[in-house]
Amino acid sequence: MIEALKRAGLFQIYEKVAAGERLSFDDGVALYRSDALPLLGFLANMVRERLNGDATYYIYNQHINYSNVCVNLCKFCAFGKEEGDPDGFLLDVEQVAEKIRERLDEPITEVHIVGSIHPDLPYSYYLDMLRAVKEARPGIHIQAFTCVEIAHIAETGGKSVEEALSDLMDAGLGSIPGGGAEVFSQRIRERLCPDKLPGDKWLEVAKTAHRMGLKSNATMLYGHIETVEERVEHLVALREAQDETGGFMCFIPLAFHPKNTELESVAPTAGVDDLKNIAVSRLMLDNFPHIKAYWVMLGQKIAQVALWYGADDLDGTVLEEKITNMAGGESGQAMARNEIEHLIRAAGRVPVQRDTLYNVVE
Ligand code: V47
Numbered sequence: 335m336i337e338a339l340k341r342a343g344l345f346q347i348y349e350k351v352a353a354g355e356r357l358s359f360d361d362g363v364a365l366y367r368s369d370a371l372p373l374l375g376f377l378a379n380m381v382r383e384r385l386n387g388d389a390t391y392y393i394y395n396q397h398i399n400y401s402n403v404c405v406n407l408c409k410f411c412a413f414g415k416e417e418g419d420p421d422g423f424l425l426d427v428e429q430v431a432e433k434i435r436e437r438l439d440e441p442i443t444e445v446h447i448v449g450s451i452h453p454d455l456p457y458s459y460y461l462d463m464l465r466a467v468k469e470a471r472p473g474i475h476i477q478a479f480t481c482v483e484i485a486h487i488a489e490t491g492g493k494s495v496e497e498a499l500s501d502l503m504d505a506g507l508g509s510i511p512g513g514g515a516e517v518f519s520q521r522i523r524e525r526l527c528p529d530k531l532p533g534d535k536w537l538e539v540a541k542t543a544h545r546m547g548l549k550s551n552a553t554m555l556y557g558h559i560e561t562v563e564e565r566v567e568h569l570v571a572l573r574e575a576q577d578e579t580g581g582f583m584c585f586i587p588l589a590f591h592p593k594n595t596e597l598e599s600v601a602p603t604a605g606v607d608d609l610k611n612i613a614v615s616r617l618m619l620d621n622f623p624h625i626k627a628y629w630v631m632l633g634q635k636i637a638q639v640a641l642w643y644g645a646d647d648l649d650g651t652v653l654e655e656k657i658t659n660m661a662g663g664e665s666g667q668a669m670a671r672n673e674i675e676h677l678i679r680a681a682g683r684v685p686v687q688r689d690t691l692y693n694v695v696e
Contacts, residue, residue: 335376342370344377347617351377354384357618362566365614371606378613378644385623386646390683391692392674393650395444398433400425400463402656404450406482408516408527410558412594412661414450424452427459431466433654438471444650444690445471447478448513448657451530457491457498464505475508475690481539481550482514482531495542503548509690510543512551512586518571519564526558526597533568537575544581549691551626552582556611557590557603565611569618576621583692584624584647587611589631593662602662608636609643616644624692630655633665634677641681647688648674 339345347361357365365374401424404414415422425433434445445467460479467476479487479502488498499507516522518533531539540550554568576582589603589611616625626647627640637648652668671687678685687695 339373342368342373344368344370344373348377351380351617356620359566359570362569362614362618363562365617366562366565366610371609374610374613375643378616379642381616382644382646388684389646389686390641390678391647391686391688393444393688394442394671395446395650395652396437396442397446397652397655398430399656400430400447400449401452402450403452405453406451406527406529408530409596410526410555410590413657417453427462427466430463431470434467434470442474443695444475444477446511447476448480448511449483451482451486457487460487461501461505464502464507468506476506477509477511477690478507480511480514481536484539485531485535495539496546499543499546499548509548510550512553515553516555517560517564518568522560522564537571541575541579544579549581549583551584551586553586553588555588555590557607558597558600569615573619573621582622584626585615585619585622586626586628587615588628591658591661591663595661605636608632609640612640612645613643630658630663630665638677638681641683
């Protein structure tokens with residue numbers, strides 16, 4: 335192994351990983367440029383097992399998308415629609431609550447609610463939705479609204495981000511999902527999502543939430559026009575934010591799905607890209623407790639192999655996922671608990687059902 339690491343030019347990185355030392359920007363670039371995928375897996379797995387042993391987390395959750403009518407219309411997104419588009423939809427508060435009530439007989443612990451940057455929903459809509467969900471299922475943890483949505487909700491209400499977060503928390507918000515981060519690079523945002531909240535503002539919203547006691551996740555959308563350097567910059571920016579607040583629970587590298595988007599000519603990611611992104615994330619984000627292989631975007635088979643490349647979380651039962659599905663995702667929208675457990679056991683890992691905050695659910 336040592337010889338193989340030396341031959342691949344990864345021995346110095348190995349020494350740092352073995353000593354628990356932080357990797358540099360250049361190390362991140364070198365890892366991405368390496369073709370020695372099994373060695374990247376070996377290195378990432380050292381960190382994975384140091385932090386989480388064999389445990390592989392999953393959650394019993396439900397996804398609800400309240401609307402896809404969006405003013406941002408990012409080029410990588412097949413989900414967002416212009417106002418007036420016949421494929422646009424908006425659920426009213428009662429319809430969201432009904433989706434919760436439909437599944438009261440299932441042991442769901444978390445509802446994941448995200449939508450769009452809707453042009454004219456009032457501030458009260460977001461608060462009423464959270465209250466209605468809590469009324470329908472008081473024990474449920476609501477993980478809702480990306481940092482991009484939070485900034486938009488605050489603006490809609492004429493409030494600061496702190497004020498809006500405080501109102502949302504009073505109404506039942508429990509934590510914040512990791513979407514909307516994309517790639518922080520200004521070059522990428524100008525080209526793909528010029529109207530979206532800039533990267534530094536996304537980080538500000540996340541850090542503000544953390545300071546107020548909310549935990550959140552972070553993502554990176556890879557496999558479109560971003561460079562390796564832009565990926566590493568993104569990871570380093572997240573690592574620095576986490577040094578400041580410690581509020582991130584989990585990082586999720588999201589594989590770009592080109593179908594039905596303006597970037598349809600881009601090839602879908604290869605399995606080696608997916609595993610490399612999991613491994614490099616695990617190695618660079620030394621202060622993130624968890625790395626998620628989101629099976630909906632990776633497919634079940636790559637997500638399973640990713641459990642040996644740094645990932646210790648598969649997300650969950652998911653029910654009704656739309657964002658990947660509309661962009662040509664073929665892995666399905668739901669998985670039963672026993673299927674997830676089987677996937678984990680077949681990989682030689684130990685399934686652990688968790689709640690949103692990574693407490694074990696017995
Ligand atoms: O922000 C949009 C991405 C994200 C496409 O926090 C696409 O646990 C691939 O963030 N191909 C939303 N990706 C989903 C998300 C998420 C999912 C699961 C768990 C968590 C979590 C967060 O989906 C968006 C964007 O980056 N996205 N379009 C596409 N065509």
